[in-house]
Amino acid sequence: MLRLIWNCNRCIMLLFLLLAGNNILLRPVFTKQPGSVVFPVHPTETSREVVFSCEAQGHPPPFYRYQWKLNDSFIVPRSGSRYALTGGNLRISHLNKEEDVGVYQCLATNSFGTIVSREASLHIAYLENFKTQSRSPVRVREGQGVVLLCGPPPHSGELTFTWIFNEYPFFVMQDTRRFVSQKTGNLYIAMVEPSDVGNYTCVVTNTVTKSSIQGPPTPLVLRVDGVMGEYEPKIEIQLPDVIPVAKSSTVKLECFALGNPVPTISWRRVDGVAVGRKVDVNKASGVLEIPYFQQEDAGLYECVAENSKGRNSVKGKLSFYAPPHLIEEPQDAQKPIDDTLVWECKASAKPKSSYRWLKNGEPLDTMEDRVQVNNGVLTISSLKLADIGMYQCVAENKHGRVFTNTELQVIAVAPDFSQNMLKPQTLARQGGDVLIECRPKMSPHGMISWRKGKEALRESHRYVLDNGSLRIANVTKMDVGLYTCVARNQFGVASSAGSLLVKETTIITSPAGHLDVTVGESIVLPCQVSHDPTLDLKFTWFFNEQLIHFGNHGGYFEKVGGRSAGDIMIRNIQLRHAGKYTCAVQTKVDSVSIATDVVVRGAPDPPVDFQVTEMTDSTASLSWGSGPDNHSPVLTHNIQARTTFSLGWQGVITVPELLGGKQLTATVIDLSPWVEYEFRVLATNAIGTGEPSKPSKKARTKDMPPKVTPSRVNGGGGGRSELVITWEPVPEELQSGPGFGYVVAFRPQGAQGWMQAAVTSPDTSRYIFKNESIAPFSPFHVKVGVYNNKGEGPFGPVATIYSAEEEPSRAPGRVRARSVSASEVEATWKALPWSNNRRRILGYELRYWGERERQETASVIRTMGNRTSVVIRGLEGSRTYFISLRAYNSAGVGPHCATVNVTTKKPPPSQAPVKIIWNTSNSKVILKWDQVRALENESEVTGYKVMYTQDRHSRPNVVETNTTSLELALPVNEDYVIQIKPFSEGGEGSSSRQITIPRIAGGTFFVNICIIIILF
Secondary structure: OHHHHHHHHHHHHHHHHHHHOOOOOEEEEEEEOOOOEEEEOOOOOOOOEEEEOOEEEEEOOOEOOOOEEEOOEEOOOOOOOOEEEEOOEEEEEOOOOOOOOEEEEEEEEEOOEEEEOOOEEEEEEEEOOOOOOOOOOEEEEEOOOEEEOOOOOOEEOOEEEEEEEOOOOOEOOOOOOEEEOOOOOOEEEOOOOHHHOEEEEEEEEEOOOOOEEEOOOEEEEEEEEEEOOOEEEEEOOOOOOEEEEEOOOOEEEEOOEEEEOOOEEEEEEOOOOOOOOOOEEEOOOOEEEEOOOOHHHOEEEEEEEEEOOEEEEEEEEEEEEEEEEEEEOOOOEEEEOOOOEEEEOEEEEEOOOEEEEEEOOEEOOOOOOOEEEEOOEEEEOOOOHHHOEEEEEEEEEOOEEEEOOEEEEEEOEEEEOOOOOOOOEEEEEOOOOEEEOOOOEEEOOOEEEEEEOOEEOOOOOOEEEEOOEEEEOOOOHHHOEEEEEEEEEOOEEEEEEEEEEEEOOOEEOOOOEEEEEEOOOOEEEOOEEEOOOOOOOEEEEEEOOEEOOEOEHHHOEEEOOOOOEOOEEEOOOOHHHOEEEEEEEEOOOOEEEEEEEEEEEOOOOOOEEEEEEEEOOOOEEEEEEOOOOOOOOEEEEEEEEEOOOOOOOEEOEEEOOOEEOOOOEEEEEOOOOOOEEEEEEEEEEOOOEOOOOOOOOOEEOOOOOOOOOOEEEEEOOOOOOEEEEEEEOOOHHHOOOOOOEEEEEEEEOOOOOOEEEEEOOOOOOEEEEEOOOOOOOOEEEEEEEEEEOOEEEEEOOOEEEEOOOOOOOOOOEEEEEEEOOOOOEEEEEEOOOOEOOOOEOOEEEEEEEEOOOOHHHOEEEEOOOOOOEEEEOOOOOOOEEEEEEEEEEOOEEOOOOOOEEEEOOOOOOOOOOOOEEEEEEOOEEEEEOOOOOOOOOOOOEEEEEEEEEOOOOOOOEEEEEOOOEEEEEOOOOOOEEEEEEEEEOOEEOOOOOOEEEOOOOOOOOOOOOOOOEOOO
């Protein structure tokens, strides 16, 4: 009874703080929880102290009174005791391994309740000394197995073992014959040898305290009464029947046997499952190690020891276990009084977890019928104020336990509208339904009633209470008014009021429709509306149920309606725009929508399933399926093909020639044999031609004897006694099959029989027949045929070619050379007869070189035909050159003529005209300049060239004069650019700078302009 009164008072205090205070109340939550400790104790230490940490937050702040438990009993620190509290931390001084070892928990409490921390264990690690100082000798025969016992002293904490042989630092090395167990500490020698005689000392090390001690030595003595005979293995280290292994830990299994000869140790899984790659089997020491142990590693393992005398085995089962791990935790709950609470707590564990619940750090009282706990599910019905508090679910198995932390608040308040007032105005559509919500805060839930004005409302077919809210059906103008919601429970009464306004129905006046359009057109989708003028409209458009975002979609969609219209325009409509368009109109009281189906007609989609069904040497049979026609029937199909030799896709000839819209097969004709083709098909309707189908797989026509012969059969030239025959190779696409080659046939003109030769390379373009009997420049009839693996093809037309001719035997005569200018020399000669029965003259080769150059470096000019002169350009002035000439033909060159020499003229003047004066009168320009004087090594000036043009880029007009003045008649209203250069027998000299003459204005007035240009 007192507990109930305390809980009630606490609830009232909480409610008061919630309603009146500005501070936010928070339940206690651990921010730091104690962790398990293994404390190492060294014999020389005098200060032994441990601190368990514990911190919690909340508002009001948690307090710590009687807040620690040891083995479920409260720790009460007193003055002078070994226990002290600092905040929430527990400090233990002068540790006692008999009194202080155990499980510790921290408790934190504030006005919401008490919570218990996770469990933290305290273990004290130590290692005492061996009790005895000497051990009796162990006597064995040679060949016998022996076990030397370690017998570790009292200890706590994990130990490791080694053995010293005779004296430190000589330790026993483990191998197939000797083994030190890390479980028992014993030394096992499978078969004793004379070298094993000596003293053995067990060394024990505590891995926590890092301390080591040595036991008394054990002498091993060899008996002299004989040698032990061979015997089968005897396993000394047995496996437990069941070995529990924690998840993700590392397990080591030991197995060792005595025997003569020394036994070999092997491991296997009895269930037949292969040992995983991560498992380490140390065959030398007989240890099986499994790291990161998981469920799939559990099973029955067998150790087998065998030698030549027999075998023995032991088995042990590894069982997987895992401490509880929470996978579902209850959440804080705030429930009205008399309501029902259901909390579920789930944890994964092996073996399965059991569940219990704590309230404020104490076991939950489940004696009342309204409190039920079923496999982690807590159910409390008919909630009371006394149920307020902090609850913890404890999930546990024999390997550990975990705690949750959850708060339960039970609310008991009078009706309150302060947080959920009725709307001041509720809008309704005439003829529709309206819901006036009433959501007061009260606990427990009481009774709700309504009134309109001062008149109480009763439920009817039009007035329905929906969980306290008022629903009015088929609203009319008569329903306008002030509505009041009244809420009451045992703690009080409260009300809230709001007005109902009735508005006209929104109606879309545009009819639902169906539009049929062609790709590229622009259309308007109407959405005209009549509505209550006091309400704002919101238009929203959807395309195939997806919202249209205007400004996106590539600018295709545009709003074009006014205030009472939501029309949209679709510009340049595409196939992908076909579908259902919905205009949704929304006001504060209702919403309506209308849909329009838009069909977009366009060129057909690509045909599908296009394939080659059969190939011959010149035809291909094709088939395909129809793709979508995009609402316009396909009228025709068109086949295209390509090869590696064609420039892109080309049209082909088909049977039938015209492929109709329903034609889904065709035969392509006039194909080249033995060529790999790809095909595709295009469909056309009234809108246009669609995209082509995917190309067919590459298919090759069958081979056949070739029909195309080489073109441009020709020849001639070559060496003495040779007949050179050339031709244009047949392209690969015309070879009609593999193994393609040429048959070259030839005969002297007038002979009857043909000589033939096979050329096996299809890329070869010439054949040379050599025979000493072939006279120079004698005519032959030649024809070239073709063949491949399928057979021989035809020969081409007969051509007449000549065998190799002889070189010219004579040199040209009457060779002359004269200087034309400082940079040019003209050479002339008398031509040789053009042809005779042994040779031809194709042209002449002229070689020239300077007086200080070697003949081997001479420049060469070749003429074609029967020319008898040539001009050599690009020479230096006032320099002597040597010239040699000879004839040539296809066989080579003839003898040189006698060398002639010639000296070029002096160079032209290097100085440009200066002091150029010009003036204009009407349409005339009068020019004057100074005489140009030639230097000593230059040729004398013989005249001047005056060049004028209307712009700097067109071809100039040239006027020559042998004086230093000139009068030019130029058209009016034009600008002119003028240059002057001297010339001599050595050629043209340097030009003056360009002079721009401004346009001469028409009329009778006189203009006189004088410009002097001086060039340096």
